Amino acid sequence: MRPISLLLILICSLWSGGCQQTRLTFTQVQAPKVPSFTAPTNAPALARRDFRPMASPEVILLSDHVSLHRLPGTPSQLVGIHLLAVSPYAPYENLDILHTAFEQLSVKLANHHDLPCLEGLTVHPSIHGLRLSLKCPASKLAPAVDILAQSWSSDAYGELDLPRLRRQLALDKHIRAFNGSEIEEVWAKKILGGEHPYTNALNNRALQQSLDEPQLLSLLAQTKAQSQWHLMLEGAPQVDDSLRERLAISLSQLGEQQRQTETFVDTFRPYGKQVFVIDAPGTVQTQVRIGYHLPLGQDDQEASAFACDALSRWLGRSVSGRLYFDLREQRGLTYGIYGRCFNNPMARILKYYGATQLQHTGAFIRGILDHLALAADAPPSDKELAALKTSQFSQLVLRLDNPQQRVEAYSQALARQARADSLTARLTRWQQLTPQALQAMAKGYFNQAPVIVIRGDLSRIRPDLEEKLPDWQLNVISID
Amino acid sequence: MPSPLRHNFLLVPLLGLLGLNASADEPSLETLAAPLYQLEQQISRHELDNGLNIFLLPLPNKQSVALSSQFAVGSRNELEGESGYAHLFEHMLFKGSENAPGDSYSQTMSAHSGYFNASTFFDSTNYYVNLPSQALELALWLESDRFIRPRLSEETVRNQQQTVLEEMATTIDNQPYIRPAMAFLLNQVKDSPYDHAVIGSVDDISAATPASLSRFHHDFYRPDAMQLAIVGDLPLETYNWVDKYFGAWQNPSHPQARFTPLEVERRPIRGEIVDSRGPWPGILLAWHTVGALHPDAAALTLVEDYLLQNRTSMLERYNLKTPETLLHYSIPLSMEHLGVMNLILVPRAKISLDDLSERITDMVELLANQGVTPRELDQLKRRWLLAHLRKLDNNVSLANLLGTSQQRDRTHPLSAPWERIDAVTQADIKRVTRQYLSPGYVRLDLLPPWYIRWGKAILEWLPEGLSDSLEEKVL
Numbered sequence: 023m024r025p026i027s028l029l030l031i032l033i034c035s036l037w038s039g040g041c042q043q044t045r046l047t048f049t050q051v052q053a054p055k056v057p058s059f060t061a062p063t064n065a066p067a068l069a070r071r072d073f074r075p076m077a078s079p080e081v082i083l084l085s086d087h088v089s090l091h092r093l094p095g096t097p098s099q100l101v102g103i104h105l106l107a108v109s110p111y112a113p114y115e116n117l118d119i120l121h122t123a124f125e126q127l128s129v130k131l132a133n134h135h136d137l138p139c140l141e142g143l144t145v146h147p148s149i150h151g152l153r154l155s156l157k158c159p160a161s162k163l164a165p166a167v168d169i170l171a172q173s174w175s176s177d178a179y180g181e182l183d184l185p186r187l188r189r190q191l192a193l194d195k196h197i198r199a200f201n202g203s204e205i206e207e208v209w210a211k212k213i214l215g216g217e218h219p220y221t222n223a224l225n226n227r228a229l230q231q232s233l234d235e236p237q238l239l240s241l242l243a244q245t246k247a248q249s250q251w252h253l254m255l256e257g258a259p260q261v262d263d264s265l266r267e268r269l270a271i272s273l274s275q276l277g278e279q280q281r282q283t284e285t286f287v288d289t290f291r292p293y294g295k296q297v298f299v300i301d302a303p304g305t306v307q308t309q310v311r312i313g314y315h316l317p318l319g320q321d322d323q324e325a326s327a328f329a330c331d332a333l334s335r336w337l338g339r340s341v342s343g344r345l346y347f348d349l350r351e352q353r354g355l356t357y358g359i360y361g362r363c364f365n366n367p368m369a370r371i372l373k374y375y376g377a378t379q380l381q382h383t384g385a386f387i388r389g390i391l392d393h394l395a396l397a398a399d400a401p402p403s404d405k406e407l408a409a410l411k412t413s414q415f416s417q418l419v420l421r422l423d424n425p426q427q428r429v430e431a432y433s434q435a436l437a438r439q440a441r442a443d444s445l446t447a448r449l450t451r452w453q454q455l456t457p458q459a460l461q462a463m464a465k466g467y468f469n470q471a472p473v474i475v476i477r478g479d480l481s482r483i484r485p486d487l488e489e490k491l492p493d494w495q496l497n498v499i500s501i502d
Numbered sequence: 503m504p505s506p507l508r509h510n511f512l513l514v515p516l517l518g519l520l521g522l523n524a525s526a527d528e529p530s531l532e533t534l535a536a537p538l539y540q541l542e543q544q545i546s547r548h549e550l551d552n553g554l555n556i557f558l559l560p561l562p563n564k565q566s567v568a569l570s571s572q573f574a575v576g577s578r579n580e581l582e583g584e585s586g587y588a589h590l591f592e593h594m595l596f597k598g599s600e601n602a603p604g605d606s607y608s609q610t611m612s613a614h615s616g617y618f619n620a621s622t623f624f625d626s627t628n629y630y631v632n633l634p635s636q637a638l639e640l641a642l643w644l645e646s647d648r649f650i651r652p653r654l655s656e657e658t659v660r661n662q663q664q665t666v667l668e669e670m671a672t673t674i675d676n677q678p679y680i681r682p683a684m685a686f687l688l689n690q691v692k693d694s695p696y697d698h699a700v701i702g703s704v705d706d707i708s709a710a711t712p713a714s715l716s717r718f719h720h721d722f723y724r725p726d727a728m729q730l731a732i733v734g735d736l737p738l739e740t741y742n743w744v745d746k747y748f749g750a751w752q753n754p755s756h757p758q759a760r761f762t763p764l765e766v767e768r769r770p771i772r773g774e775i776v777d778s779r780g781p782w783p784g785i786l787l788a789w790h791t792v793g794a795l796h797p798d799a800a801a802l803t804l805v806e807d808y809l810l811q812n813r814t815s816m817l818e819r820y821n822l823k824t825p826e827t828l829l830h831y832s833i834p835l836s837m838e839h840l841g842v843m844n845l846i847l848v849p850r851a852k853i854s855l856d857d858l859s860e861r862i863t864d865m866v867e868l869l870a871n872q873g874v875t876p877r878e879l880d881q882l883k884r885r886w887l888l889a890h891l892r893k894l895d896n897n898v899s900l901a902n903l904l905g906t907s908q909q910r911d912r913t914h915p916l917s918a919p920w921e922r923i924d925a926v927t928q929a930d931i932k933r934v935t936r937q938y939l940s941p942g943y944v945r946l947d948l949l950p951p952w953y954i955r956w957g958k959a960i961l962e963w964l965p966e967g968l969s970d971s972l973e974e975k976v977l
Contacts, residue, residue: 057605057609059609060603060604060606060609061606061610062601062602062603062606062607062610062644062647063601064601065601065602065610065640065643065644066639066640066643067640068636068637068640069635069636069637069638069639069737070636071565071634071635071636073565074565094563096894096895097537097541097561097894097895097900098537098891098892098894098895099536099537099891100888100891100892100895102895128813129813129818129822130822132812132813132814133813133814133818133819133822136528138528138881138884138885138888139888140813141812141813141814141885141888141889142888142889142892157888157891157892157895159528159529159534161527161528161529162527162528183822183825185970185974186825188974189825189828189850189973189974189977192974192977193828193829193977196781196977197829199781200677200678200781201677202676231974304778304779305676306671306675306676307671307672307676339612340612341596341608341609341611341612342608342609342612342613347605350665350668351597351605351608351661351665352661353661353664354660354661354662354663354664354665354667354668355664355668356665356668357665357668357669357671357672377668377672377676378668379667379668379671408613409609409612409613410613412613412614413612413613413614415634416613416614416615416633416634416637419565419566419634420566420615420617420632420633420634422565423564423565423566423734423897424896424897425895425896426895426896
């Protein structure tokens with residue numbers, strides 16, 4: 023049997039037109055099912071342990087514009103060195119260009135410096151922060167910090183191969199089209215709105231194509247000018263005066279922040295019942311993004327952020343989220359569907375995302391919409407809410423025990439300028455959450471039409487979409 | 503077409519120029535490796551009467567534990583008509599057991615963990631869980647119940663068949679080239695236990711039944727094929743719990759399947775595939791190296807690093823000076839009895855697939871003839887060691903490092919792999935390059951539809967400046 027099927031697949035690949043146009047039998051819609059949360063019988067009881075929150079990191083001012091944060095060490099006894107730039111008041115512009123430049127620079131640095139730990143240099147960009155991270159032997163702490171600081175110097179960028187950088191930026195766009203991740207760009211544009219500062223902060227094609235040295239150096243200078251600087255050290259030795267002085271000198275070249283506050287008015291308007299479609303002929307799956315642009319909640323930021331987090335987890339926390347349980351575990355419509363809240367200083371986005379084979383497209387999207395409606399209509403059971411609360415507590419413990427997640431969470435808190443007690447406040451909200459309060463949150467957001475963006479072979483899925491989503495308008499998006 | 507000799511002539515000074523000087527205050531390799539030995543001192547090793555191997559590693563200042571359960575069963579154990587069973591069965595172990603029926607395993611783990619999953623490979627299947635330590639006994643109870651007493655139904659098998667087919671669509675069929683390239687590579691080891699894809703065929707997966715999958719479980723899930731590692735905040739009762747929940751598990755009467763190293767013929771092999779969805783040509787090169795248990799495996803790991811893997815690899819250094827690829831990446835595959843060094847290259851407009859192939863041949867020959875300097879060897883070992891050390895810093899990766907350790911490393915699961923790397927000599931590097939890489943490689947050309955191929959051929963013939971400029975415009 024195997025050789026025959028492989029041959030068929032091979033022939034399909036060579037003559038894709040003929041094989042792929044086989045008429046699809048579309049999957050039927052089913053009413054949403056929710057998990058029953060039956061506990062295993064005779065299971066051992068949980069031990070009683072008191073949760074120990076992480077001690078606040080020691081913070082040392084190295085200079086007027088650089089702080090040093092000391093975090094716990096790790097079993098490797100290597101020192102984790104993280105140089106973090108944050109811009110809490112305005113998004114970084116064209117960070118995609120700078121990120122690609124950093125990636126190229128990292129290869130150059132590894133080849134030009136006699137420091138083997140540079141092989142592990144990683145770059146972690148976000149819309150309000152950029153972190154360079156390394157793990158090195160303690161004896162190499164000072165030279166490693168030196169190199170990270172120099173990574174921000176115009177001298178370093180002056181040596182980059184600019185045609186190569188332009189090529190890489192252009193290629194990245196094609197790779198996104200090739201692997202389907204171009205949907206994220208369209209999704210961001212639609213969910214944020216065309217005028218949002220985040221929308222225009224990335225994907226500046228004109229600049230990417232024309233990028234020359236003055237433009238790159240200007241971008242670097244602008245990014246530095248709007249940055250606050252933090253050096254985070256995991257497992258560092260005691261910072262004595264001489265080390266402090268040396269680190270301060272290394273980092274002095276980063277310069278001072280020139281405070282930049284972007285005035286921002288959120289002008290996002292919902293689209294009504296429209297499905298934005300990226301037509302991708304020949305693809306065998308449809309990628310789906312569904313979500314909401316939530317108000318930032320100027321009056322009660324914490325409540326709004328909590329609702330976003332709670333709703334993303336209720337329906338989309340992997341295996342026990344309602345969507346995964348029903349659409350994957352019960353109906354086999356997807357390999358995975360997840361939810362996430364993107365809580366940034368200038369936008370709060372609730373997103374559910376997954377992919378499905380062509381024949382399931384209509385049933386899959388309808389299934390998500392039906393779950394959103396169900397969440398607004400009825401509260402969860404006590405057991406379902408209890409499982410959700412337990413998972414929140416577990417996530418917290420695991421995050422504190424995982425150095426990478428710990429550093430990332432700490433970096434995000436610095437970028438958001440989160441209050442020191444915000445974690446405790448969030449846990450209190452989880453403890454106090456009732457089924458009715460969770461339903462009320464869903465009702466508040468899910469009763470309006472969500473933003474929907476999909477990417478798939480439109481000619482093949484259109485009949486299914488029209489049948490399963492009769493009151494939704496298909497709006498085909500062209501990608502430049 | 504440039505000759506290999508001319509390229510060697512160009513490569514030697516070029517790579518020499520990029521050479522680095524030794525640093526005086528770099529810690530010795532022995533000092534750098536010390537945490538491996540220190541951590542190893544904290545490990546307690548046990549073997550239950552039924553043959554189940556256990557590593558327990560308590561770590562201070564933790565509130566969570568990570569469990570890694572490794573089974574010596576993978577796609578190589580599958581019989582004709584059962585391809586994909588190891589992977590499909592892995593899915594089934596999340597779908598109910600005697601005391602945790604239906605979705606209660608996933609729901610309970612999800613509440614207490616949120617970080618649990620599994621993976622299936624040619625030789626093995628691995629399950630891991632990360633959760634607060636207060637739930638460790640519950641986790642051991644649940645793990646033992648599903649490993650020993652899984653419950654499969656028509657409904658859950660049908661559901662997971664669908665899920666695996668979705669996984670296949672996501673990871674294989676939705677991307678150009680992958681399905682036929684995979685078939686071509688597997689065909690190189692046809693009639694061996696490694697001759698079919700881990701995910702299996704649509705036909706075999708669709709034909710699986712609760713009975714056939716239960717038979718697979720009976721044959722291959724057994725305590726003497728399991729290695730369990732637990733890392734983190736370990737309560738004093740940890741070993742007793744493992745014994746309590748796994749100790750009564752009996753092995754079946756038949757012995758475990760045994761496999762022998764593959765005899766592979768190392769010679770140039772060439773093929774091509776055309777995919778109408780392909781956006782641009784590429785080339786896949788694959789060398790048959792050796793299995794993970796082979797005495798030359800460590801030397802070949804460093805050779806792969808030196809040639810292809812690191813930011814300081816020969817390929818990366820060459821590309822820094824003479825950018826000839828739009829992208830390249832290397833994926834080494836290490837099975838117990840088979841190793842494959844894979845390289846995928848996507849050429850720039852002016853560079854042909856033949857040019858790229860020759861360039862790689864030249865690099866291999868240069869290494870085979872000249873080897874590495876003592877300092878380069880030291881740097882290779884140092885980079886390997888730093889990467890190995892970084893794995894200690896995450897509970898799950900540390901548990902997996904222990905859980906997947908080889909039987910011969912049972913007493914020194916962290917340091918023994920390092921000692922094999924540390925023992926590699928300059929002569930080893932030259933010898934294994936000549937023995938395993940010089941004889942030739944499998945070359946598979948990944949070709950887009952004819953109009954893109956023709957356009958690309960024209961770009962190769964144009965003067966370099968013009969080709970570059972058109973490339974930039976096209977991109």
